[in-house]
Amino acid sequence: MGFKDLWDQRFLQNLASQFRVVIFDNRGMGETTLGDTHKNSSIVQFANDTAGLMDALGFKKASVLGWSMGGFIAQELVLNHPDKVDRLILYATSCGGKEAVFPGPDVHMLFPKEWIKQVPNYADYFPMTNESTPASNVERQWNAIMNWGGACNRIQSITQPTLVIGGKSDSLTLPPNFVLLTERIPGSWLIQINGAGRGLMYQYPDALSQSVLLFLSLMGEG
Numbered sequence: 001m002g003f004k005d006l007w008d009q010r011f012l013q014n015l016a017s018q019f020r021v022v023i024f025d026n027r028g029m030g031e032t033t034l035g036d037t038h039k040n041s042s043i044v045q046f047a048n049d050t051a052g053l054m055d056a057l058g059f060k061k062a063s064v065l066g067w068s069m070g071g072f073i074a075q076e077l078v079l080n081h082p083d084k085v086d087r088l089i090l091y092a093t094s095c096g097g098k099e100a101v102f103p104g105p106d107v108h109m110l111f112p113k114e115w116i117k118q119v120p121n122y123a124d125y126f127p128m129t130n131e132s133t134p135a136s137n138v139e140r141q142w143n144a145i146m147n148w149g150g151a152c153n154r155i156q157s158i159t160q161p162t163l164v165i166g167g168k169s170d171s172l173t174l175p176p177n178f179v180l181l182t183e184r185i186p187g188s189w190l191i192q193i194n195g196a197g198r199g200l201m202y203q204y205p206d207a208l209s210q211s212v213l214l215f216l217s218l219m220g221e222g
Contacts, residue, residue: 003030005129008201014209019063019216024053026073028140030131041140043069043148047076051084063216065089068173068198069141072096075151078158087219088162089212092170092198094177095184097150101176110199112169125202155184161219162188165211167196167203189215 004023015021026046028034050073054062063086066074071093078085094100116122164181166173175192182190191211193200201208 003129003131003133005030005131006127008127008205010205011201011209014206015212018213022057022062025131026141028137029133030129034137034140040147041144043072043144044076044080046073046144047080050077051081054084060084061086063087063089065091065212066093067091067201068093069145072145072148072151075155075158078160079151079154082158082160085160087216088158088160089215090162090164090181091208092166092173092200093181094173095150095152095155095181096148097152099152099180100150101174101180103172103174109172110197111203112167112171112195112197114169115195115197115203125199127202152180152184155181156186158185158188161215163191163212163215164188165191165200165208166193167198167200168192168194169197170200172198 004025007023012021012023025032027041027049050064054060061084064074064077066072066089068091071090074085074088074090074093075095078088110126111119111122119125162185164178164185166175166178168175178190178192182188193204193207193211196203196207
């Protein structure tokens with residue numbers, strides 16, 4: 001539910017050494033306009049937007065990586081536009097709905113407590129962004145998350161090679177969610193990084209990118 005500038009540059013550069021990488025803002029966020037919609041935004045709408053962007057860029061098919069809310073969108077994209085997804089990477093996300101495992105009150109959004117103690121300058125790991133968006137559009141994003149019914153009972157139909165990856169110390173999207181995704185998506189991989197939280201790509205960008213690149217290389221060209 002953030003801006004495209006929040007992706008870690010080290011992680012992106014590692015991926016871009018072998019693949020063309022495209023990142024973008026959701027409708028109404030950052031440098032992307034809200035458009036002419038008069039309804040509340042939804043996860044399905046964002047997935048359809050992604051499919052439309054791929055068409056506009058001339059991409060018939062792509063490997064898709066979704067982080068957090070982006071993972072919800074990626075699931076709807078592969079379920080509603082399966083011909084557009086070659087390989088699927090779900091990072092720090094869940095299949096939503098009533099079957100998702102929700103956190104308790106002691107939530108640290110990005111980094112585990114133990115890692116923060118070891119890294120006094122932890123705030124420097126989080127990139128700055130010059131992007132902004134109206135509060136009403138941020139609320140639209142949040143409402144889209146809260147109103148998403150989830151995909152836990154539909155992801156069994158995913159046939160694309162899938163990698164589920166996250167930090168073992170993620171206190172917001174709890175690791176049991178990663179296990180649930182892997183159990184439901186046939187033949188999917190599960191990688192959990194010790195000592196990492198929701199901000200895995202800031203803490204350990206090389207480990208994350210190496211895992212993603214290994215998966216993509218072993219799952220064939222795309």
